[in-house]
Amino acid sequence: xxxxxSEQNLFVVxxxxxxxxxxxxxxxxxxxxxxxxxxxxxxxxxxxxxxPRTGGVIIAMAPSxxxxxxxxxxxxxKQNGLxxxxxxxxxxxxxxxxLNS
Numbered sequence: 001x002x003x004x005x006s007e008q009n010l011f012v013v014x015x016x017x018x019x020x021x022x023x024x025x026x027x028x029x030x031x032x033x034x035x036x037x038x039x040x041x042x043x044x045x046x047x048x049x050x051x052p053r054t055g056g057v058i059i060a061m062a063p064s065x066x067x068x069x070x071x072x073x074x075x076x077x078k079q080n081g082l083x084x085x086x087x088x089x090x091x092x093x094x095x096x097x098x099l100n101s
Contacts, residue, residue: 004045004061004092005020011068014086015059015077019054023082030076055083065089 004010019023038044038060046059062068065087075082 008061009089010092011060015083016055017083019082027076033054034075
């Protein structure tokens with residue numbers, strides 16, 4: 001089975017912090033728990049902070065944008081108004097060999 005099933009859409013979620021880094025740091029543990037839960041469920045493929053640290057990026061997999069948006073509503077950064085979110089949806093028509101096995 002492919003690591004990214006062909007029927008799944010991929011998403012680039014671009015987070016932009018709208019508060020001080022100190023406020024981000026105080027909510028980071030809860031955000032990391034949110035990320036870990038979604039990695040465990042197979043929804044998230046990769047994530048990490050931007051360089052410079054003005055936000056973060058999540059690569060996600062979901063059947064639809066609506067479902068992904070519902071998932072993101074439980075992110076503590078979103079719940080507490082700490083970051084703005086931009087979502088780009090795409091279909092992976094080409095993949096690295098290791099993603100197909």
